[in-house]
Amino acid sequence: MAQYNLSINGKSMNVDVDPNTPLLWVLRDHLDLVGTKFGCGIAQCGACTVHIDGEAVRSCSYPVSVIEDKKVVTIEGLSEKGDHPVQKAWLEHDVPQCGYCQSGQIMTAASLLAENPNPTDEEISYAMNGNICRCGTYTRIKAAVKTASKSL
Amino acid sequence: MTLIDKKLNRRSFLKVSTLAGGGMMLSFSWLAGCKPTAEEVLTMPDEWFTINSYIKIGENGAVTLFNPNPEFGQNVKTSLPMILADELDVDWKNVFVEQADFYPERFERQFTGGSNSVRSSWKPLRTAGATARHMLINAAAQTWNVPAGEIITSTGMLEHKSSGKKAGYGELASLAGTLEAPDPEAVKLKENADFKIIGNSKKNVDGAKIVTGKPLFALDHKVEGMKYAAIVHPPAFGMKLKSFDKSSVTSLPGIQDAFEVKVFKDDYGRNFFDTTTFPEIIAIVGNSTWEVMQAKKKLNVEWEKAPDSTFPMAGRGGQNMDIKVPGGLENSAAHKEKMAEYITKPGNVQRKDGDPEGAFKKAARVLERTYTAPFLAHNTMEPMNAFADVKGDKAVIYGPTQAPESIMNALSSSLGLPKENIQINLARMGGGFGRRAYSHHLVEAALISQKIQAPVKMVYSREDDMSAGVYRPTYSATYRAALDENNNLLALHIKAGGIPESPLHANRFPAGAIDNYLAEGWQIESNITIGAFRAPRSNFIAGAEQSFLDELAEEMGKDPIEFRLELLKRAETNPVGERNDYDPKRYAGVLELVREKSNWSAVPNGISRGVSAYFCHNSYVAEVIDVSIKDNQPVVENVFAAVDCGIVVNPDAAANMGEGAIVDGIGNAFYGEMAFENGVPTKTNFDKYRMIRHSEAPKKIEVHFVESTEDPTGLGEPLFPPVFAALGNSLYKATGKRLYDQPFQPQIMQMENLRM
Numbered sequence: 001m002a003q004y005n006l007s008i009n010g011k012s013m014n015v016d017v018d019p020n021t022p023l024l025w026v027l028r029d030h031l032d033l034v035g036t037k038f039g040c041g042i043a044q045c046g047a048c049t050v051h052i053d054g055e056a057v058r059s060c061s062y063p064v065s066v067i068e069d070k071k072v073v074t075i076e077g078l079s080e081k082g083d084h085p086v087q088k089a090w091l092e093h094d095v096p097q098c099g100y101c102q103s104g105q106i107m108t109a110a111s112l113l114a115e116n117p118n119p120t121d122e123e124i125s126y127a128m129n130g131n132i133c134r135c136g137t138y139t140r141i142k143a144a145v146k147t148a149s150k151s152l
Numbered sequence: 153m154t155l156i157d158k159k160l161n162r163r164s165f166l167k168v169s170t171l172a173g174g175g176m177m178l179s180f181s182w183l184a185g186c187k188p189t190a191e192e193v194l195t196m197p198d199e200w201f202t203i204n205s206y207i208k209i210g211e212n213g214a215v216t217l218f219n220p221n222p223e224f225g226q227n228v229k230t231s232l233p234m235i236l237a238d239e240l241d242v243d244w245k246n247v248f249v250e251q252a253d254f255y256p257e258r259f260e261r262q263f264t265g266g267s268n269s270v271r272s273s274w275k276p277l278r279t280a281g282a283t284a285r286h287m288l289i290n291a292a293a294q295t296w297n298v299p300a301g302e303i304i305t306s307t308g309m310l311e312h313k314s315s316g317k318k319a320g321y322g323e324l325a326s327l328a329g330t331l332e333a334p335d336p337e338a339v340k341l342k343e344n345a346d347f348k349i350i351g352n353s354k355k356n357v358d359g360a361k362i363v364t365g366k367p368l369f370a371l372d373h374k375v376e377g378m379k380y381a382a383i384v385h386p387p388a389f390g391m392k393l394k395s396f397d398k399s400s401v402t403s404l405p406g407i408q409d410a411f412e413v414k415v416f417k418d419d420y421g422r423n424f425f426d427t428t429t430f431p432e433i434i435a436i437v438g439n440s441t442w443e444v445m446q447a448k449k450k451l452n453v454e455w456e457k458a459p460d461s462t463f464p465m466a467g468r469g470g471q472n473m474d475i476k477v478p479g480g481l482e483n484s485a486a487h488k489e490k491m492a493e494y495i496t497k498p499g500n501v502q503r504k505d506g507d508p509e510g511a512f513k514k515a516a517r518v519l520e521r522t523y524t525a526p527f528l529a530h531n532t533m534e535p536m537n538a539f540a541d542v543k544g545d546k547a548v549i550y551g552p553t554q555a556p557e558s559i560m561n562a563l564s565s566s567l568g569l570p571k572e573n574i575q576i577n578l579a580r581m582g583g584g585f586g587r588r589a590y591s592h593h594l595v596e597a598a599l600i601s602q603k604i605q606a607p608v609k610m611v612y613s614r615e616d617d618m619s620a621g622v623y624r625p626t627y628s629a630t631y632r633a634a635l636d637e638n639n640n641l642l643a644l645h646i647k648a649g650g651i652p653e654s655p656l657h658a659n660r661f662p663a664g665a666i667d668n669y670l671a672e673g674w675q676i677e678s679n680i681t682i683g684a685f686r687a688p689r690s691n692f693i694a695g696a697e698q699s700f701l702d703e704l705a706e707e708m709g710k711d712p713i714e715f716r717l718e719l720l721k722r723a724e725t726n727p728v729g730e731r732n733d734y735d736p737k738r739y740a741g742v743l744e745l746v747r748e749k750s751n752w753s754a755v756p757n758g759i760s761r762g763v764s765a766y767f768c769h770n771s772y773v774a775e776v777i778d779v780s781i782k783d784n785q786p787v788v789e790n791v792f793a794a795v796d797c798g799i800v801v802n803p804d805a806a807a808n809m810g811e812g813a814i815v816d817g818i819g820n821a822f823y824g825e826m827a828f829e830n831g832v833p834t835k836t837n838f839d840k841y842r843m844i845r846h847s848e849a850p851k852k853i854e855v856h857f858v859e860s861t862e863d864p865t866g867l868g869e870p871l872f873p874p875v876f877a878a879l880g881n882s883l884y885k886a887t888g889k890r891l892y893d894q895p896f897q898p899q900i901m902q903m904e905n906l907r908m
Contacts, residue, residue, distance in 0.1 A: 001405070018405065018442070025442040029380070034372035035365015037582070038441075039533050040614040044838035047533055075365030082364040090363045094355050094804060097812055098225030099362035100533040100582025106363060125847035132838065134533045134583045135225050136815025138849035140808065 004064055008033070009077025019065035024048045026064050027074060035075035035103045039132070046131030049104040050074045056111035058130075075103035078110060086110045089148035097135035105131045109145045117152045119145070194246045201325040203284040204333060205258035206236055206277065213308050213322035215242050218252040220259035221269045222554050223358075224584035225812075226868045227805040228269045230357045232277055234801055235270075238349040239281025239342060241305045242321065249357040254556035254576040262578070264554040265589050265684060267769035267866025270801055274864050282339045284328075288321055291328035295319075307348070344799065344861050353804035358580065370551045370579035371611060373539045379408065381437045381600045381610040382444035384451055385430040385620060388831030389679045390481045392458040393432045400452035401436055406443030410436045410451065413599045415592050420565045421466030422475075425558035428592035429621030429681045431463075435600045437608065445613060457481070458679075477679050481831035484526070484626075487651055490676055491628045495522060499647050499672030502658035505728045506668035508634075511643035515634035519707055523631075523696035525894040527826040528624035528685060529833075529841065534582020535617040538597035541607035542567060547574045551594040552581035559591035566595050567602055585816075586684030590622050615836040623826055624685035625650045629696035634668070639708045642668060648693060649674035652682060655689040655696075661739060661767060662701070664732030665719035680828065686816065687869035690768040695821070695876030695894070698764040702881040703890060712763050712881070713747050716740075734767040738796050741858055745794035746774040749856050759789060762881025764874040769866025771797040772858075775814070777850075777878040779886050786886055786900060788818055788850040788879070793871055795855060798862035810855035810871045817875025819844025822897045842897070 006013050008031065015030045022041075027033040027050070036059055039047030043058035050059045051073040078084045086109045096102045105128065112119060112127040119127065124145050133141065197210020208216040217233035217240075233249045252259055261272050285305055292310040293300035296317045303312050311318045361368055386392055398410045413435050415428050434453065438444040462474040512518060538551030547567055553559060556576045564571045581588055597610040612620070629648035636642055644666045648656040654673035663669055685691060705715035717740055722728075724736035743765050746752070755761050758780050765774035778790040791814050800806050823842035827834045835841040855871070880891045887903055 017440075020446075021440075021442045025440060028372075029440045029442070032374065033365075034367050034374075037369075037534070038371065038611070039535075040838050041445075042614075042837055042839060045533065045843075075363075078364075082360060087363040091355065091359050094353075094359065094808060096225075096356060096359060096362045097227065097808060098533070098581060098583045099356075099358065100369065102362050103365045121851075128846040130845075132533065132843050132845065134531060134585075134816075134843065136812035136819070136844070136849070137808065138815055138844075138846045139811055139851075139853050141846065142849075 002065070004067070006064070006067055006072060007069065008072045009074060015064070017064060019063065021064050023050065023059040023062045023064055023067065023072065027059065033074050033076050037100055037104060039101065045101070046108060047101050047104040049107040049131065051107060051111055054111065054114060056108045075107060078106065084110060085148040085151045086113065086144070089144040089151070092147060093140045093144040095137050095140040095144050097137055101131060101133050105133065105141055109141070109148065113145070113149055113152055118149055197322070201329040203287055203325065203329055204280055206280045207240060207284045209321050209325035209328070211322045211325065213320045214246050214248065215240070215321070216248045216250055218250050218259070220252045220262050221273070222262065222264040222556070222578050222581065223251065224264055224554060224581035224588065226264065226269065226809060227356055227802065228264070230354055230805060231270060231802040232273055233357070234349045234354055235274065235277040236281040238347055239278045240285050242308045244349050244354060246308060251578055251580070253578055256557060262556055264584065265586065267771070267869040270864045271770065271866060278341050279336045279339060282341050283333050283336055286334045286339055287328040287331050288324050290331050291324040292319060295324065295327065350799065350801050351803065354802055356805065368580040369534055369582055370539055371534055371537045371582070371609070373550050373579070373609065375541070375607050378607040378609055379437050379604060380439065380441045380444050381435050381597070381608050382441075382448050383596060383610065383612060383616060384434040384436065384448050384453060385616060386455050388481055389429065389621065389828065390458055390479055390831040391455045393434065394454040394456040396434055396451060396453040401447040401450055404443070404447050404450060406439040407447050408437045408439070409604065410434060411603060413596055415566065415595050415599070416463070416562060417565050419464065420562065421464045421472055423466055423558055423561060425555050425589050425591070426562055427590045427622055427681050427683055433596065435596070435610070437600060437604055441611060448613070476677070478677055480679065482678060482680060482828055483830065484827040487626060491524070491626070491649070491651065494649055494674045494676065495628065495630050495647060497674070499649065499674040501670065501672050502656060503663060503669065503671045503729070503731070505663070505666070506643070508643045508645055508668040508670035511668040512632070512634045512645065514636070515642055516637045517635045518632055519635065519704060520630065520632045521700055521703060521892060522628060523699060523892050524628045525626065525692050525695070526824070527626045527680065528820060528824045529618050529826045530585045530587035530622070530685060531618060531841065531843065532581070532583030532585060532587055535612040535614055536593040536620070537609065537611040538594045539607065539609045540594070540597035540601035542598055542602040543605055545569055545573050547598055547602070548577065549574065549594050549598055550577040550579055551591065551597065552579050552584070552588050553591040553594055554581070554584050554589040555591060558589070559594050562595050563598055567598055585686045586688065587622060590683050614838070618836045618841060619833040621681035622683035623680065624691065625653050625682045627655045627692040629655065629693060631696065631700035633700070633704050635708070641666060641704070641708070643670070644668070645670045647672045647674070648696070649676070651676045651680070652678045653689070655693040657689060657693060659731045659733045661723065661734055662697070662719050664727045664729055664736070665723040667728055669728065686813070687768055687872045690766065690869070690873040694764070694766040694768070694873030695880065698766065698874065698877030699880045699890070699892075702762065702877065702884070713743055713752060716743055716765060738772045739765065739767055742772045742774040742794040742796050745856060745858060746776050746792055749794060749854060750776040750792040752776065760882050760885035762878050762883070762885060764877035764881060766870070766874040768873060769870050771795065771865040771867060771870040773870045773874050775871070775874045775878040777875070777882045779882045781886055786883055788848070789852070791850045791853045793853070793855045794858065795867075795871065796858035796860060797867045797870065798860045798864045800857050801864060803857065806857065806867055807855040809868055811853045813869070813871035814853055814875055815844060815849050817872050818850065818879055819848070821876045821879050821894055822848070823895050825895050
């Protein structure tokens with residue numbers, strides 16, 4: 001076990017965990033930030049996507065020991081009032097079905113648009129390809145990313 | 153055709169004085185929409201008055217509606233309350249929605265499956281809304297001393313015109329809650345033309361919570377003192393636990409205990425949904441998910457081959473039977489050989505019209521084709537899991553289940569507790585697709601909690617989930633058509649089977665349209681467990697049938713839509729046999745609609761186009777799929793769907809589900825496959841099990857609903873089965889090759905120069 005001081009959603013948080021513990025389980029079990037989801041554990045489905053220094057990463061495969069002073073943002077911290085352009089676009093297009101993968105989808109989309117505010121269809125597909133939606137809401141996800149892109 | 157007409161039960165209208173268990177999982181309907189401003193909507197009232205099991209009204213006019221059914225993404229948590237709200241006659245923006253817990257005394261049919269939520273709830277929920285409205289009218293009549301018949305309601309207001317008296321629902325809710333509910337049979341329901349909410353799209357009531365990551369799923373649940381559990385199950389079908397060394401894990405950090413869990417008692421008569429692959433598993437309990445998952449890898453365990461076995465099944469109608477589970481380690485290659493063997497043997501005749509044998513003897517030509525598809529894993533994004541808190545003689549379970557009523561018997565038997573001491577709270581599910589109708593995971597969590605006498609959250613790893621069975625079966629179907637010299641269709645013969653069930657629906661189209669018809673089924677037993685998977689059986693047989701009809705139309709020199717319409721005309725005007733379970737006119741209706749919406753005969757440049765249609769869950773769907781070839785790979789460009797499912801309660805959400813079913817179908821047709829080597833599933837995570845991804849989804853999907861005044865029929869499943877053939881038929885146009893075996897992608901990879 002080891003002590004870590006993490007910057008999560010702009011707040012300083014302390015945890016005492018095994019250094020190999022993936023960020024996903026630190027968030028979910030130790031910090032009660034359960035919006036980040038467990039899907040596969042091997043960085044293949046994207047349900048656990050968070051931002052580390054602005055970049056979308058799979059938190060299930062990111063050990064807590066390597067975070068150091070990097071800034072972590074989860075779905076809970078993407079916006080204060082749930083009104084990030086991507087979140088608003090998701091509601092406008094009524095994207096979710098079961099909703100389980102959507103926080104990961106939103107985090108990936110937000111990171112894409114932060115880097116590239118006007119992505120082409122191909123760029124959206126490429127960026128979103130690591131996030132599986134078993135309900136098959138991909139066409140709505142694409143439409144919502146485009147709507148969010150316009151409002152940035 | 154029979155529509156399921158659930159008789160209204162008085163228990164729906166029982167008065168309740170407390171909240172139905174669980175947490176206050178309120179979802180305000182406007183939150184998701186972001187439309188009204190804060191001033192336009194009502195805030196939480198000081199007091200709620202219960203009108204009936206489904207409805208509470210606050211003194212300020214705010215309304216709480218309970219969604220009785222488990223939500224797994226089909227959006228019943230929005231659509232079922234919409235039905236209540238319309239008959240109650242309230243403003244949707246003043247509605248809170250609360251997920252009901254399992255409470256059979258208060259709610260009917262708390263089950264998600266068979267595309268049945270809306271169709272079974274349609275009358276009961278309308279009646280619940282209408283009787284509540286009548287109770288408010290009666291309360292006003294009593295207060296104002298005027299005849300109830302002279303009082304009208306208008307979106308949350310009561311009015312007696314001649315005396316000029318007016319009041320909001322909130323003002324009369326307290327009295328209305330004390331009144332006798334009127335006889336449901338005597339309450340008049342709205343005319344379809346008067347619907348204000350039904351038919352007008354409403355946003356998902358949980359939308360705002362989903363996009364901000366609020367806890368909604370069982371996996372998100374946590375209470376003080378809760379422990380975490382992982383499970384270890386045998387690595388192969390046909391294997392069972394021999395022994396394990398508990399000390400190999402109990403000294404690891406954070407690990408409290410490891411023990412065997414026996415899911416069902418030996419003498420327990422299982423019901424239809426009590427499927428479990430591994431009746432004995434090992435549980436590892438500890439302080440965090442990561443620690444218990446790490447400990448799984450360190451566990452010393454020995455497995456052994458399971459012999460042939462039997463378990464008791466409580467049959468429908470009370471008769472008990474023994475279900476045999478064969479021993480042995482099975483292989484996909486051997487499955488294929490065995491299935492090919494069965495095609496040559498006579499099957500069980502399930503329907504015979506005319507003289508099919510004679511017609512085949514007379515035939516100038518016979519077209520014969522065999523179609524196959526593999527086992528499929530459901531792969532819900534949220535793996536199987538459950539929270540349980542069993543202490544002394546009380547149990548609280550919070551878990552993702554489509555069928556709480558079905559698992560209650562097992563919980564009661566395995567825990568040794570009476571049903572009334574067990575509370576099942578219903579979590580939003582991260583997908584279901586049929587998989588969560590089999591709720592052994594709730595029993596497992598409950599037994600772990602009972603053993604440690606503490607609350608516990610048990611979670612499967614993705615590998616546990618994908619390798620634990622309850623798969624869509626593997627199937628095969630052989631179609632034979634007899635043609636005369638002039639290309640007239642003389643007879644059709646279907647022989648369809650699978651491991652371990654047959655996909656045959658002997659009375660569905662094209663039965664009834666062909667004079668000489670023979671349908672036979674067969675099945676091969678196996679220890680690989682199966683379960684309902686989005687449109688069971690239809691999800692395979694539709695693809696086989698509609699691919700065959702496409703090839704047959706081509707052989708006969710006919711347009712594929714025209715050919716189907718001719719058959720349907722025959723079934724309508726002069727049907728063969730009496731057990732045909734579809735309405736040929738509604739069937740033809742969706743084909744005509746998709747022909748129009750896709751502009752069928754005007755195929756755009758560079759596009760190959762295929763069509764398919766199917767009837768299931770009392771709904772009719774036709775689909776056209778357009779593909780192009782880019783970089784020697786097929787690309788799905790457009791999908792057009794025409795759907796006749798009666799009245800559509802929530803059109804945009806219905807379209808969303810239709811789009812999802814189409815994407816699901818394309819994904820499974822191209823990539824879906826579970827295989828076995830010596831009983832071991834060859835794919836256990838998404839690195840090997842190919843799921844459809846964003847870039848592989850169609851560029852455009854249009855879902856068109858037939859305008860209808862018929863009561864609603866199924867929707868979650870019916871758009872799925874037609875996809876396989878619409879895609880296969882368009883790929884044939886694009887590649888020149890008919891695809892007979894799913895998944896398609898490995899065969900496409902072998903094709904060198906695709907057309908176009």
